[in-house]
Amino acid sequence: MKKIHIIAMVLIILSVGVLFMASNDIATYSTFSEAHASGKKVKVAGQLMKEKDMFYDPVKDPNYFSFHLKDVEGTETKVVLLGAKPQDFELSEQVVLTGKMTDEEFLATEMLVKCPSKYKNEEEYLKLEQG
Amino acid sequence: MxxxxxxxxxxxxxxxxxxxxxxxxxxxxxxxxxxxxxxxxxxxxxxxxxxxxxxxxxxxxxxxxxxxxxxxxxxxxxxxxxxxxxxxxxxxxxxxxxxxxxxxxxxxxxxxxxxxxxxxxxxxxxxxxxxxxxxxxxxxxxxxxxxxxxxxxxxxxxxxxxxxxxxxxxxxxxxxxxxxxxxxxxxxxxxxxxNPLLQNYWMTIHPPTLFLGFASTLVPFAYAIGGLWTKDHKEWLSPALKWGLFSGGILGTGILMGSAWAYEALTFGGYWAWDPVENTSLVPWLVMLAGIHTNLIAKSTGYSIKSTYLFYLLSFLLIVYSTTLTRSGVLGDTSVHAFTEMGLENQLLIFIFSIVLLCAYHMIKGFPSVAKHEKEEAFFSKEFWMFIGSLILIFSSVLITFTSSIPVYNKVAGLFNYDLGLTSPIEPVEHYNKYQLWIAIFIGLFSAFAQYLRYKASNWDNRKSKVLKHVGVCLLLAGLVSYLTTLWIEVNAWQYIMMMFFAYFTIFANLDVLLTFTKYNKTKLASFTAHAGFGIMLIGILASGLNKKHISTNAFAQRGLLPDDMLGKNVLLLKDSPMHINGYKVTYTGDSIVDNTRYFKVNYQRIDKNGNTYEEFNLAPNALYDSKFTKIAAYNPSTKRYLTKDIFSHIAGLPPGESDIEEAKAREDSLNWRTFETLIGEDLVFSDTVKINGDSLYIKKFKAQITGINKSPEHPEYEQEAGDIALGIKMNVQFLEKEQVHEIEPVIVVRSSLLYNYPAQINDIALKIKLNENTLSETYLLEDQLSYQDFNFNQGQSINFNGKKITFAGFEQKPIHPDYIAEEGDIAVAATLQIESDNQVRTASPVFLIRGNRPFNLKAEVEELGLHFRFTKIDPNSGKIYISIAAQESPGKLPFEIATNSFRSDYIVLEAIEFPGINLFWLGTIMMMLGLFFGMFMKFSQKELA
Structure with a gap:
């Protein structure tokens, strides 16, 4: 057997091992109740509840933005994002959060909002409908 | 129908x-x-x-x-x-x-x-x-x-x-x-x-470069298919290598431009985020690099031909895979910049499977005829180490693709009605870094050591001791410089110290091979530039990535209370009130508008221990409004560049009233306006009741006084036009718990029978004051409400009017009057009148004008005395002038409106980050691309068989 084949095999075995390790990092979406139970940092996806209050007053705290989200199980929770309110947040629907649950609220450090450009078109169409 | x-x-x-x-x-x-x-x-x-x-x-x-x-x-x-x-x-x-x-x-x-x-x-x-x-x-x-x-x-x-x-x-x-x-x-x-976010020059240059990169991967792919198809496994290697180098250079440049765009113009706060879209364009590039290396081996030794085929085929295949991922909407949940769904999924799948089939067919048909080598590669041969380096690149690609493809696993499981619900790692950057740093270590090691070796290990026994000596010196140097670097940047984990060490090792080894190990030869320049660039890039990543520091965080207030990743990244800057953060004194000093962009000037001063400023600069991050100026479409950062670091800043938020006109209107409507009136010079005290915690009340008391009337007022938002009737009321306002007296001047303007209001906002005490029509009608009298008396006198003569002595001092041949614009053929003259009252002399210059044989007169007013003057006639023989004078009663109580608890409008929310050593990253990556292009030009200029 050639050295190169041995090395290639070692690399293949290694990559299987590393991939196995790496797969531990792959997350699954949690719900608010699971986040509550585990107390760990998790990802939660949900719908923005537009009818509920959103609060961002930079004069009080530029790193505190709160809103309400409904997860896949239908649990509504107040979310606090430790950061500024993103531009056009009101237009978004689906929100993916990374963070952890505290007693009453979900403390988020990262947030991914579905690109609002998709909804921009719909808005324009609505305007056209009226016009 | x-x-x-x-x-x-x-x-x-x-x-x-x-x-x-x-x-x-x-x-x-x-x-x-x-x-x-x-x-x-x-x-x-x-x-x-x-x-x-x-x-x-x-x-x-x-x-x-x-x-x-x-x-x-x-x-x-x-x-x-x-x-x-x-x-x-x-x-x-x-x-x-x-x-x-x-x-x-x-x-x-x-x-x-x-x-x-x-x-x-x-x-x-x-x-x-x-x-x-x-x-x-x-x-x-x-x-x-x-x-x-x-x-x-x-x-x-x-x-x-x-x-x-x-x-x-x-x-x-x-x-x-x-x-x-x-x-x-x-x-x-x-x-x-x-999309306004895309309205910059990056959007003009990045996509064509990246797509040229995508397209270029097809060339080595096509040569590989050609080689397999015609079973001519040698001749295709030369042209494929040239085009492989071209592709590596151009695809790399395209990716790099995306990274520079993210860093420089977007507010992502970094140049690489391991986003799936970024990753899936990086992977074909890594595989292309692996292909270039095995191609070099194959050309020189005849080994690794199959690998070269495989890697070139794979590189284009991965481009198609990347296209499928970004365009099918699969990445929607995990990436910030994927396209939305367009119903092309099935076509993209057919595309990718057809390419797979094409490759598989030709590999099965062509591989058996590739020449086999009886002898294996020698351990100390260049090809052996280069090949392992290529395998490491492939290994890296497998790892990156594995994690980036998570949405695909969901999709595939979904086809079988099974919901996996997987998503990308919770800490994606850490996840990728912890594996890829080992790739960097090994590539650093191999790209250094292989440079000393020769193909087929020729003459190894004689060269051995010299090689070991040189490697030893480079290792020592790498260790020394690594130590020195830790004095500049913090490198805490041992893995990162190793990465830094091998990065320096490859820099020194490549420099050594270029200049001292053997005689300088320009053919070695390409390899040197690319590999040393790789090392420099690693140092840049360590410096700017590990030592990236938020300036805009109020660590004192928060550290200990919150975990580090939860520290606030933004600070609030009130206009003109400096904030001391992390060694800087940062002040928001004002804003200006150019076209649709509003620039916010932020002054940074670096303060030493004694409180002295030793460095000062201004940044102007901006907000881009949409075409109708109703809403902010995008925020653009502004960066101060030093050789050793960048200071990057962008606006994270503005007062809601400033960022959205609808919000501004809603806020304005929500204010509770109350009307007051007072005489000039008289104090007015008013109060506001604030509810605290339900039942307890808190009464805020304010004092206001009108100090004067101004009929040519100034206001930051008001631009005077001819024909405007404008009124400003000068006021002193004080919140009685504080010393400070605020001097303000709300303005109201009538322009072509429309009323424009320019309120005065006092941010410190959350008070807003505006005028209304009644203020205007109280101060501006119509002409028919005035009763004029006629006088006539010669130059030097005086008359008495209501106890005031009025003297005709002389003529002014070139009159200046706010309502007078000179025209050809005008005969215009002003009379200079001096009015003495209360030991003060004031001047009024009414104008008499003959235009087109018709006489006109333009009145002059002394607002403080309430006197109006008209110059109605002139007697050319006697030099007598005819002046009509009217006295206006001093205005009564002047009404104005006050809203307490108004919203502040004088702040910005700022994020500022320091990136040390970022220029090393750019230098290193640019060198890598240049190395690939050098290689390409050299290969193209060689007179080889095509």
Whole structure:
């Protein structure tokens, strides 16, 4: 057997091992109740509840933005994002959060909002409908 | 039902355009078949006829692609909004220079851009590829068939193939508007235009470069297919290497531009985020690099030919995979910049499986005839270490692809009705870094050590001791410089220290090999530049990534209370009140507007221990408003660049009233205005009751006093125009718990019988004061409410009016009067009148004017005394002037409106980050690209067999 084949095999075995390790990092979406139970940092996806209050007053705290989200199980929770309110947040629907649950609220450090450009078109169409 | 006869449409372009779409598609099929036959019958005379047909197909295809692009460009430039693609990507106010960007903003346009580069590269190869023309061009046309289907826009019953960029807007949606025959005229106002975030020069240069990179991976791919197909496993290696180097350089540049864009113009706060879209364009590049290295081995030694085939085929395949991921909507949940779904998923899948089949077929058919080597590579041969380095690159690609493909696992499981619900790692950056840093360590090691070795380990026994000596010195140097570096940047984890060590090792080893180990030779320059660049890039990543520091965090207030990743990243800056954070004194000093962009000037001062400023600079991050100035469309950062670091800052938020006009109106409406009135000079005390915690009340008391009336007032938002009737009320306002007295001047203006209000906002005490019509009518009297008395006197004479002595001091031949604009033929003169009252002398200069044989007069007013003067007549014989004077009673109580608890409007929310050593990252990456291009030029200039 050639050295190169041995090395290639070692690399293949290694990559299987590393991939196995790496797969531990792959997350699954949690719900608010699971986040509550585990107390760990998790990802939660949900719908923005537009009818509920959103609060961002930079004069009080530029790193505190709160809103309400409904997860896949239908649990509504107040979310606090430790950061500024993103531009056009009101237009978004689906929100993916990374963070952890505290007693009453979900403390988020990262947030991914579905690109609002998709909804921009719909808005324009609505305007056209009226016009 | 009657068909509506629409007017104002330009249907001919869509018809011609769609004709060319179909033609380009048919021609690519025709050309591919012809070239296929040319390869199959390559040893027969008929082959050259097939080649001619193939060329015909290619040229027709190429011409059609150019024609499609030209037509789309034309309808976009002329803003024919009846076309859906124009409506979605162009708007009335879009500057001409962004038409190109708008063209490739959409999926159809970017597919066409990709096709465009395939045509350009294909045309070059058609002339240059020689005996490889048929298989290479076959691959090009084969790929063009699939991309062509994406814009085909044909419907077969329920099945839709591709999305036609020439489709009419009225065919895509059933809107009531389309019932009007002249609907086209109304579309302009609704057109979306190019996303403001994309309106910058990066959007002009990044996509074409990246797509040229994508297209370029097809060249080595096509040569590889050619080699396998014709079973000529040697000759294809030379041209494939040149094009591989070209592809590596251009694809790398494209990726790098994206990274620079993210860093410089977008507010992502970094140059690489391991986002799936970024990753899937990085992976084909890594595989291309692996291919280039095995290609070098294969050319010099004959080893690694199969690997070269495999890696080149894989590189293009991964481009197609990347395209599928980013364009099918699969990445929607995990990436910030994926396209949205367009119904092309099935076509993309067919594309990718066809490429897989093509590769698999040719590998199975071609591999058995690749020459086998009885002897294995020597341990101390260059090829051995280069090959392992290539395997490491592949290993890296496998890892990155594994995690980036998480959404694909969900999708596949979904096909079997199984919901995996997987998502990308919770800490994606840490996840990728912890594995990729080992890749960096090994590449650092191999790219250094392999440089000392020779192919086939020739003469190793004699060279051994010299090599070991040089390697030893470089290792020592690397250790020393690593230590010195830790004095500059913090490198805490041992893994990162190792990475730094091997990064320096490869820098020194490559420098050594270039200059001292053997004699300098310019052929070594390419390898040196690329590999040393790699090392420098690693140092840059360590410095800027590990030591990236938020300036805009109030660590004192928060550290200990919150975990580090939860520390606030933004600070609030009130206008003109400096904030001390992390060694800087940061002050927001004001804003200015240029076109649609509002710049916020932020002053940074670095403060030493004694409180002295030793460094000062200004940054102006900005907010881009939409065309109608109703809303902020995007925030753009501003960066101060030093050699050793960057200070990056951007606006994270503005007062809601400043960022959205609707919000501003809602806030204005929510204010509770109360009307007060007072005499000039009289104090007015008023109070406001604030509820605290439900029941307890808190009463705030304020004092206001009107100090004067100003009929030519100034206000930051008011620009004076001729004919304006303007009124400003000067006031002193004080919140009684504080010392400070605020001097303000709310303004009200009548312009062409419309009323404009310019309130005064006192942010510190959350108070807003405005005037109303009554204030105006109380101070401005109509002419018929005044009763004038007539006087006449000579120069030097005085009269007495209501106890005031008025003297005619003389004439002014060139009168200046706010309402007077000189015209040709005017005879105008002003009388200078001096008014003495309370030991004070004031001047008034009413104007007498003869224009076109008709006399006019322009009045002068002394506001403090309430006197109005008109210069009505002049007696040329005696020099007597006739003046009419009226006295106005001093105004009574002046009304004004006050809102307490108004919203602050004088702040910005700022994020500021320091990136040390970022320039090393750019230097290193640019060197890597230059190295690839050097290599390419050298290979192209060598007179080798094509």
């Amino acid at each position: 009657n068909e509506i006869q629409y007017t104002g449409e330009h249907l001919i372009f869509g018809q011609i355009g769609h004709f060319f779409i179909i033609l380009s598609f048919v021609a690519s099929i025709f050309g591919a078949i012809a070239y296929f036959n040319a390869v199959q019958k390559r040893n027969q005379a008929i082959s050259s006829s097939w080649i001619k047909f193939g060329r015909l197909g290619f040229w027709i295809h190429g011409f059609s692609v150019f024609a499609i692009i030209g037509i789309i460009f034309y309808i976009m430039a002329n803003k024919y909004y009846e076309y859906s693609y124009v409506f979605e990507h162009v708007s009335e106010d879009l500057p001409y220079k962004y038409i190109l960007s708008a063209f490739w903003e959409g999926q159809e346009g970017s597919f066409l851009l990709w096709m465009f580069w395939h045509v350009v590269l294909g045309a070059i190869l058609l002339f240059k590829a020689g005996k490889w023309e048929a298989p290479v061009l076959f691959c090009f046309l084969f790929v063009e068939i699939f991309i062509g289907t994406m814009i085909l826009g044909l419907h077969f019953g329920e099945i839709k193939i591709g999305s036609n960029p020439m489709v009419l807007f009225r065919d895509t949606a059933a809107l009531p508007l389309f019932a009007k025959e002249d609907y086209v005229l109304q579309l302009a106002q609704f057109a979306d235009g190019l």
